[in-house]
Amino acid sequence: MSSIGTGYDLSVTTFSPDGRVFQIEYAAKAVDNSGTVIGIKCKDGIVLGVEKLIASKMMLPGSNRRIHSVHRHSGMAVAGLAADGRQIVARTKSEATNYDSVYGEPIPVKELAERVASYVHLCTLYWWLRFSETDSHYHFKLYFFVFFTSITYCWRFHRPFGCGVILGGYDRDGPQLYMVEPSGVSYRYFGAAIGKGRQAAKTEIEKLKLTDMTCRQGVIEVAKIIYGVHDEAKDKDFELEMSWVCDESNRQHQKVPDGLLEEAKAAAKAALEEMDAD
């Protein structure tokens, strides 16, 4: 499959003759080049894990966090261009707190995922869009700007976000896991993976019996998968970053406790050695 657009890929507002928007597909490639990010839904919560490729030995361990809490009950792991990811996380946090202050309850994860997807999608469109902190009805605001831009000829260039996001949260309808792609598409999953090793990771996730697994066991499994898909030849070092939101964490999104994290890393390394030994 030729991935060269040849003239139809210069702008995100151009369709190709066979109905593709190449800029969005290229944005997805930026995500594919990033370290693997995994999310799984266990029976009592969500576990997120990131293979954080270390660019230089001078970096402090624990810096450049890839997993962020967006609200008390939910967290988001980002893959792709870090700066774009920062923007999405900031917007998501803002959406979550705004919903809470208007409606008086934590934002349902489904609603949050829809808003993230809506935001990501909007930024694949051409107009210059100004977002106010209090605005949460994008579509209404967008229609305003249609009139404005046509009258004032306010053109700005725009590219899609070069990052994909896995959003996991635990609300009163139980734990839920969503993934949002750079095109703005969002689906609910019981297991999701993006980044370099996603194919291998997905295969591994499918082998797991997630409905019987607690998050404690899930953490070990995620660590094993990430260590398993890490390519020793191409990428040197990586740091494993994990978070969870489950009954054990009191339905709050938080880093996996250090003790459990060490246990998971040890188990993952042991599993790797076992594989190598075969």
Add this chain to the structure above:
Amino acid sequence: MDQKMDFNAPHSMGTTIIGVTYNGGVVLGADSRTSTGVYVANRASDKITQLTDNVYVCRSGSAADSQVVSDYVRYFLHQHTIQLGQPATVKVAANLVRLLSYNNKNFLETGLIVGGWDKYEGGQIYGVPLGGTIVQQPFAIGEMEDEILKNHCSIEHCFPGSGSSYLYGFFDQAWKEGMTKDEAEDLVKKAVSLAIARDGASGGVVRTVIINSEGVTRNFYPGDQLPLWHEELEPQNSLLDILGAPEPMNI
């Protein structure tokens, strides 16, 4: 009569409004008198307004203010329900009411009781009195802070939720946890009727709304069917009924 009757004074609902939770839902009750000064503008008004299928609100204070607040909240809740894909919770409805009441407290004069049923928390009652506080209670009767009213209300106004002050003692004695639906409705009916007997700003009929998992039931109890309390007189027939209608004059 010394007092001038000002028919253009703002319509106020002196009012008795009550919200009570029971085992399985809530019962909301209200009287039906809307007054302008001492004139009863509407003796059969409906003070219990629908916000969504499962959430209703009892209105008191300025009739206009409470109607406008209910209309806005109904509109927001409608949009919210569509976005959410399922019925809104009572807490969300009450919070929207509270935000409007609080953020516009300098302009509004309305006390509201939000009550309803949702699948997560069951039956709930939230009181949203004058300043825009929100308090969840097992039962709510009109205002909590009458002191504020005394300071800023002039004589022509009626205190929002005035009738309810007469009920605190009654509820202290009669309220109990975990009532059945019929017990709760009887309690509400009795309470409103007691308040009507003593409060000049409350009167007319008693309306109740019962909300539970099965849905909503509206009931109506006309004034002449309510029990008579201490020193209340039996209704008298009007002389017009006794003597018959007079013959039209021939000129």
